Amino acid sequence: MIAPILDHLWQSTVILCLAGLATQLLRRNSAGARYWLWFAASVKFLIPLSLLTALSCRLLPVPRLPVLSAPASELGQRLSEPFVQAPSLPSAVAGGPVPVPAGHLSTVLLVVWGVGCAAVLSSWVIRWCRIRRALSSAKPLWPSSLEVPIPLRESPGLVEPGLVGFWGPVILVPAGLIERLTSAEVRGILAHELCHYRRRDNLTAAVHMLVEALFWFYPPIWWLGARLIAERERACDEAVLAAGNDAEIYAGSILKVCRYFKQTAIACTSGVSGADLRRRVEEIMNSRNAFPVGRAKKLIISLSIAGSLFGMVLFGALRGPVARAEASASAAPAPAQQATLLSEQEQDQNEGVFIPRDFDRFAGYYEDETSALYARVYRNGAHYYSQFTGRPRAEFYPEGPTTFFAPAVGIYIRFVTAPDGQISGMFLRQSGPLRPWFRISKSTFDAATAELQRRIRENTPSPGTDASLLRWIQSWQRQGRPNYEDMEPAVAAVAREEAPLTADLFQQLGSLKSLSFLRVNPVGMDVYLGTFAHGQATFNIGPLDSSGKVVSRGWEVLP
Numbered sequence: 001m002i003a004p005i006l007d008h009l010w011q012s013t014v015i016l017c018l019a020g021l022a023t024q025l026l027r028r029n030s031a032g033a034r035y036w037l038w039f040a041a042s043v044k045f046l047i048p049l050s051l052l053t054a055l056s057c058r059l060l061p062v063p064r065l066p067v068l069s070a071p072a073s074e075l076g077q078r079l080s081e082p083f084v085q086a087p088s089l090p091s092a093v094a095g096g097p098v099p100v101p102a103g104h105l106s107t108v109l110l111v112v113w114g115v116g117c118a119a120v121l122s123s124w125v126i127r128w129c130r131i132r133r134a135l136s137s138a139k140p141l142w143p144s145s146l147e148v149p150i151p152l153r154e155s156p157g158l159v160e161p162g163l164v165g166f167w168g169p170v171i172l173v174p175a176g177l178i179e180r181l182t183s184a185e186v187r188g189i190l191a192h193e194l195c196h197y198r199r200r201d202n203l204t205a206a207v208h209m210l211v212e213a214l215f216w217f218y219p220p221i222w223w224l225g226a227r228l229i230a231e232r233e234r235a236c237d238e239a240v241l242a243a244g245n246d247a248e249i250y251a252g253s254i255l256k257v258c259r260y261f262k263q264t265a266i267a268c269t270s271g272v273s274g275a276d277l278r279r280r281v282e283e284i285m286n287s288r289n290a291f292p293v294g295r296a297k298k299l300i301i302s303l304s305i306a307g308s309l310f311g312m313v314l315f316g317a318l319r320g321p322v323a324r325a326e327a328s329a330s331a332a333p334a335p336a337q338q339a340t341l342l343s344e345q346e347q348d349q350n351e352g353v354f355i356p357r358d359f360d361r362f363a364g365y366y367e368d369e370t371s372a373l374y375a376r377v378y379r380n381g382a383h384y385y386s387q388f389t390g391r392p393r394a395e396f397y398p399e400g401p402t403t404f405f406a407p408a409v410g411i412y413i414r415f416v417t418a419p420d421g422q423i424s425g426m427f428l429r430q431s432g433p434l435r436p437w438f439r440i441s442k443s444t445f446d447a448a449t450a451e452l453q454r455r456i457r458e459n460t461p462s463p464g465t466d467a468s469l470l471r472w473i474q475s476w477q478r479q480g481r482p483n484y485e486d487m488e489p490a491v492a493a494v495a496r497e498e499a500p501l502t503a504d505l506f507q508q509l510g511s512l513k514s515l516s517f518l519r520v521n522p523v524g525m526d527v528y529l530g531t532f533a534h535g536q537a538t539f540n541i542g543p544l545d546s547s548g549k550v551v552s553r554g555w556e557v558l559p
Contacts, residue, residue, distance in 0.1 A: 002105075011044075015041050016224060019038055022037050038231060039228060042211050116216045117214065135153070138153035138154055138172060149194070153172055154175050154177070161173045161189055169197060180256065188253045192237070201236075208224070208225055237283070251285055254284075354398035356379060356381065360379060362415050364439055365440050367445075374389045375387065375388045375389070386413070388523075391523070394409045402414055402417070412430075413426055413427070455524065466528070468544060468550055473506070476503065488545060491551060508534060508557075510534040515529070518538070525554075537558060538556050540553065540555070
């Protein structure tokens, strides 16, 4: 939950910064143009780019995770065995410090956000109720010398003049205002409020109030609100002066209102004394005609914002698949096998008729022993999800009684039933042969997840991965082949197929200068940086099995 929100905030902040630069480009133009730029930046906070990114992910090719192959007969025999609760992890792991689960942290943050949002909304509701009470006690006012197209009412409360309401709005003025001002000053004040009416400023103010309620914790939102008020009032001031009202008389009327009546910030109401009063009066007295926005400026601003939006969508579309493929450590299947798999995956997959409660027997926890990955499978209503270690959840759909597919990530799942009727595991395929996942207990899953979180938090490599990786690199450089006995059989089989390609790789890189640990990636693989005579490469290696053999490994040459 946290990561998508952070993505949305930085994307919206980029648009906000672009709007700020554009307003500088329009500083000699009308305030109305600057206002709509700020308002567009506000609306962006309500529109996550993840929707467009999800669409683009469907249109762009998605990298698949290469997988290790294994004898199907042996795997099928193991999966057909009755499910037995797996033993918990060693006491050294289970007894270690267990961090707060991410789900609990998300819940705490959600509660804090809800309290803050409720507080902001409550403060606005209280202020709005005050205005509604003043409006209910107001009486109609019909100045004989003025033509006002919307109702004008006089309130006994000490509030500044303001436009109240969205649909069927009224202009509310304090009692005694008309008597204290000259006719020219009254015309200026009412012209200001009618400008708010024509611009629908109450409605746009309500939109930004919603943004402030949702993102109350983000300071730029409140700064943006101040900019909206300032440009909104300046735009109305410009319209009043453009209509032929005298600048000195109009500025004097604003000062009189602030002198004789209470200045109150009203929720969803456009008043006459908003923004920085001193600066407003100075701008009114020094007013000059605003230049129209030229075509060149419109083109520059449009291309800048459109280019930024496109770049964010493209970045999100490319980053998602790459993140899902980061932990892949094995080679692709043989060409003939790959062609068969692609042919199978290109066939239409349609959601079958499936009763949601029938899915409950599949729900549980699973482990891929070859790569030490874990998965949780669960149901939420009529929706079915799988969430693999270090990756976001994926929704999948029934294709048959025991087969499912997730089109967004290209995963096919077939659950296996043991003779005793229990679900003992599943076969999973993602751009490769079927891989077995064996069912485990929740305690094993929780302990493994806690251990992974601890390793990531403390940035601690798995024991023996550094020495194993160093031996593998040195075996290539000294004898031109790896030590296959250090690998799990399936990994060794793939390594033999890749031997010519790997030999060319190390020949290009040259001799090893240094090997340093970088981090633990989200799926639990240790990432190392190798510096060679002719370049650098990153190596991913998963935790070794109980006999010290490699079960997953991959590399990437850096540009």
